[in-house]
Amino acid sequence: MAPATDTAASDRPDWRDINRVSYRRSLVLMSVGALIGLGLAGYALFTAKGTSTLLVPPEDVAMVNQQPISRSDFNTQIQSLYAVDPAHATPAQRRKVLDDMIREELFVQRGRELDVAAVDPEVRAAMVNSVEQEIAADAITSHPSEAKLRDYYAAHRAKYASEGMMTLVDMVFPAASPDLVRQAAAALKAGTPAAEVEGRFHGRDSGRVNGEEFYFAARLHLGDKAFDAARALPAGGVSAPMQESDGVHLLYMLKNTPPVPMDFAQARERVVADYLNDAIKRLQGGDEKFFRKRANILIAKDLRPRDQRR
Incomplete structure (x- = not known):
């Protein structure tokens, strides 16, 4: 009969093993829950309004x-x-x-x-x-x-000077006619009226300046390079020929009143x-x-x- 008693006893579950399994399962579930909670908290933290971000x-x-x-x-x-x-x-x-x-x-x-x-x-x-x-x-x-x-x-x-004024004509001649440009400059220096020079040497008024202008307006209309050449001219002076995209320009100064x-x-x-x-x-x-x-x-x-x- 003793062997039968031993067999029956061995078939009964060991409650200590069951408790250990339950304890481990609880730890795992608690860890998973904590990780999920941290993840949700982190998501809420970094998506909340006003949260600092490094992305635009x-x-x-x-x-x-x-x-x-x-x-x-x-x-x-x-x-x-x-x-x-x-x-x-x-x-x-x-x-x-x-x-x-x-x-x-x-x-x-x-x-x-x-x-x-x-x-x-x-x-x-x-x-x-x-x-x-x-x-x-x-x-x-x-x-x-x-x-x-x-x-x-x-x-x-x-900065502290009166505003200068100038009256000049800006003439344009064909770029392929350098001799005509030199002849036109010589005629202007000799006192030939600008309109007559334009007609004789196939030039035209560029239209960039209009009669008497303040220095600041002349600079705006002529551009820095041409204005710097113009303001150095005395009355009756003629600039050196200046090649630009639309032809060769000559500046003829009628009156120049520099700033004081x-x-x-x-x-x-x-x-x-x-x-x-x-x-x-x-x-x-x-x-x-x-x-x-x-x-x-x-x-x-x-x-x-x-x-x-x-």
């Missing part, structure tokens, strides 16, 4: 302290300023618009810190202006000494205004650099410089 969403061109600058606003700004779609804007144009929008956002955020609401473009512009004025307040209310003003005048003396420098007393009011404006620009530029330095600014990959697109 496709619908935006930049993130400034986690505030998006939308691509649609960026595109509208380019079209408004340059009358081109973003695909045909130059890198310099895109960078200028982006920098301006980042600057606006930085100043708007500073405006919010000053408890000013930002709800529409007009308010945003007002907020930027408000921060600029706050920054400029010290310069606006300052009273620079006479010595500082005189130093500023001495450093920028070329102002002394400090004459220019003082302008010196004060320019001194304060430069001081304001320095202050605002310094604050903008500080705002950018402390800000977290992310730029969309397609708008970064090529060497930073990795």
Whole structure:
């Protein structure tokens, strides 16, 4: 009978083994549950509104302290300023618009810190202006000494002069006729009227200048190279031939009144205004650099410089 008793006893389960299996299963389930919980918590943390991210969403061109600058606003700004779609804007144009929008956002955020609401473009512009004025307040209310003003005048003396004026004719001749151009120049120097010279030597008035003009207008119409040649001419003077895309140009000066420098007393009011404006620009530029330095600014990959697109 003893063997039968041993067999029956061996068929009974060992509760210690069952307890060990249950304990291990509980640990595994608890670990899985903890991992799932951590995963969900991490997902919620990194997708929550206001969470810091290192990515710029496709619908935006930049993130400034986690505030998006939308691509649609960026595109509208380019079209408004340059009358081109973003695909045909130059890198310099895109960078200028982006920098301006980042600057606006930085100043708007500073405006919010000053408890000013930002709800529409007009308010945003007002907020930027408000921060600029706050920054400029010290310069606006300052009273620079006479010595500082005189130093500023001495450093920028070329700015303080009366506006020069000139009256000239800009003639164009065929590029394939250098002899005709030389003959035309000689005729002008001899006092032959410009209209007669144009008819005799197959030239024409370029139309770039129109009678008497201020120096700044003549520079704008002629371009820097031709203007520099023109302002050196006395009345009755003729420039050297200048090859341009539409032919060979000759400038014939009828009257040239160069700018007259102002002394400090004459220019003082302008010196004060320019001194304060430069001081304001320095202050605002310094604050903008500080705002950018402390800000977290992310730029969309397609708008970064090529060497930073990795």
